[in-house]
Structure formats: structure tokens, C-alpha cells
Amino acid sequence: MAMFIRVDLDPALQGDAALCKALVEACPVDIFKSPAEGQVVTVEENLDECTLCDLCLQAAPGKVTVVKLYREP
């Protein structure tokens, strides 16, 4: 269970094979995986490894939100 980071994905990502692939390839700590062509999900056990590098935000602009749970009240 991730304690520090949550990653929210825009449902519009599903079906966009290029963006899904870009996300999987962009993350250096394997937070994204593609269970099928045109789909992307987050890997729960890797979420806390997020280095806040923003590569996912650049790979899929506006479609990914990284939430720092420790900054939330």
C-alpha cells in the first residue's frame, strides 16, 4: 500500500496506445504498466518509489496527476 504518492490517471488515456506506451517507457521506477494494448494502469508497489521527476507529466501532458500524500492535510 502506497503511503507517500498517489498517481491519478485521466480516463481519457485508455485507448490512446501511443500515450499509454509513452507513460510506461517514461517512468524510471516502473510506476506504469500496460496490461493490454491501449491501456495503462499504475503499479501499486512501485508508487512510493516515485522520484517526482515529472517525466510522466511530460509524456502525457494534462493526463497524469502526481499527488504527494504527505502534503495533504
Add this chain to the structure above:
Amino acid sequence: MRFYEYESKRILAKAGIPLPKSHFCTTAEQAREAAVAIGGPVVVKSQVLSGGRMKAGGVKFADTPDEAAKHAADILVLPIKDLLPVGVLVEEKQQVVQEYYAAVTYDGRAKRPVIIFSDMGGIDIEEVAEQHPEHLSRTHFSALRPFSDYIAKTAVSNVGITGNDLTALTRIVSGLTRLFLDRDMTLAEINPIGKLADGRIIALDCHADMEQEAQRQHLDLLKDLGLVGDEKRQARPPTDFEMEAERIDGADPRGVAGNLTEFDGDLGLIIGAGGGSLTLFDAVRAAGGKPANYCEIGGNPSVSKAANLTKLIVSRPNVKKIAVMMNVVSNTRVDIVARGVVKGCIEAGFNPAEKIALFRIPGSWEGEGFAILEKYGVPYVDRTVSMDEAARIAVENMKKA
């Protein structure tokens, strides 16, 4: 890399230091043959890397070859501090009329090598230093300039030795020092050097430690001793705790979170940063703390690696709290380590606010790191608090518990 006594003596012999006749043996029969070859009373000595051999029954005197064989048979199966000997050294027994001590090592405070010499050998040199300081000399020298016999002579004469003894001892101390420098030793020690009834002066027992990283430069010597490069020697076998830490470190290539050594204290340490781990370990002890372990963390370990190391340490029954401390770090993310140690505590069933005595890692991404610590109520300090002061605070918080 620590050498066994029989190996150290072979190294000393190459340096021209006089030694008693001796044979390394791995069976009782070999010990009998060695005693026959020596042709007189012998001493049979366990070859283990730990100290305290005499008290443990690992050193015995024999007047006959049969007695030597019997002692060897006993010693070969006698563990000393949980270590079985790799063999025995059967050595000519000597009639000693005076014992001396000589060692060459590095003085960390002076940042120079030092020759330590005493005319009270055969006993703990720390005891001599405390109770008979006038019988001990400390002579610093340069590791960069060529070594001169004059320095060795000064070390010996500083405890009042003159005449033939001064000449003979100078030769031994000079040889030991050149060996120390030429072979990248961290310690070269002879204790005791014995003056025999016939006036000869020889090395009776010795101890040599080579810098681990220098082994590849001395393959000629190691091959002569029948050793291969990169051999690791430890004074005791690794504990389960240490092996599990090594497994955690090896399982994930990201950064370092391991190299753990177990101690019997109650304050777990997760420490590091360019020598910071050694400084912090010493600082904790200087503040009256009792470390449960030494370990190293750095080079940006993953959250899971830091968490697994933390879980391992906090799960030890003797560990009451942990201190997570580093020097200012640029190559290790503060927030990643903070996540790891907080997560490790929680996964082990502890409240990080109670289990972590202090977190002191200033450096990259410290703002995010401190936010995590505040969220979980973990006490922390920033770079305005020195490592010494942080260690003191950690020990104080530990004592409050």
C-alpha cells in the same frame, strides 16, 4: 585484510626481521614432525584471527614431539570466539629475559603514521599507555617522504634503550615500518619482541593487517602466501543480522543500504555520507550511546531498500530506537530516505514518531523530506545542527525512552 600469525611471520621474514623457527601444521602428525625438526621444547599456537588465544587454551607448551601432537590435536578442534583455527603454528620455545612492543599504524587525529614502541611488551599496550606512559613512545613520521632508520632509532631510544639493544631493536622497528609502508598495511605489530638469554632479539608474536583496497597491488605477496586477491578476512563469521542486511543490499542495485556490523547496544543506526557513518558512529559513542549496529546508507537507495533495512534493524529485540543521520548529502535524496525509514518502521509495526530518535539528513530534496517527517511526527534537525550535536540529541532522546 587481517593475516594469520603464521602468514604475518612469513611477511616479517621477507622484511628481514629475525624470528624463531616455526612450522605451520594442519594435523597433529604434522605438529609432531615439526617438533622433531625443531629439536627441542616448542609452543603450539592456534591460528585464528581473534585475540585471547592464551586465555582460551589456544597456546600450549610442549617438551616432546608426542606432547606437541597431543596439544595440536586439542587446539585444532578448539573454537576461539566461535572460530575454529585454520591450523597450528609449532614454534621453537624461547628463553626470554626481556619483552618489548612495537607497532606501526595510522594516527587518525594526527593524520600521519605512527610508530608505537614500549619496553614493556607481552601485555596489552593500552594498559601500558594508561599505567606506565613513561615506558611508551609515539613517533610520528611522514608517509610521503622517504623513511629513515633514524626515525626508528628515535622511537626505540625514547624509552631509554641504548647500546646493542638499541641497534638490534632499531633494525626490527625499521624493517617493520618499511614493511608497513611498502605493503600498504593498516597495522603491523610485534608483541612481544623478545630479548633471549643469549642476547639475540627476535619477533615472538605478530599481527599484520593489509588495507583491503590495496590487495591487488600486492598479488605477488599474496600469491607467495598461497592467497588469492580480494580475499576477505573477518575476525568472526557474519551474524544472521549482518547476512540479511547484505542480502537486502545485494537484492537491489540502487544505492547502498547495508554493510552492516552488529554490536550489542540498543540504538540502531542508519548512517552514511562520505565518511559520515564513521564520524556519526564515533559521535554516538562519545555521547554515551550504545550502537546496536554500524551500517552505511547512501548513493540514493530505493525507498523499498531503505525500508527493508529499517525493518530489519527495528525488528531486532535489543533495538529500542533508531537514529537516521548523514552528513550533508548531494547524491542521496533526503525525501527518499525519509520515505524508506518511515515506511520500514510502519511495516514493522512501530510508530515512526516513537521509534526514530532523530533524523538528521540535510541535502538534496530536504524540503520534501522534512515534510514527510513532519507528517509522521518524526523528530528531525537540519544542517544547522552539527553531526556531533545531532548524535548527542539522538542519544538523549534514546535515554528518555
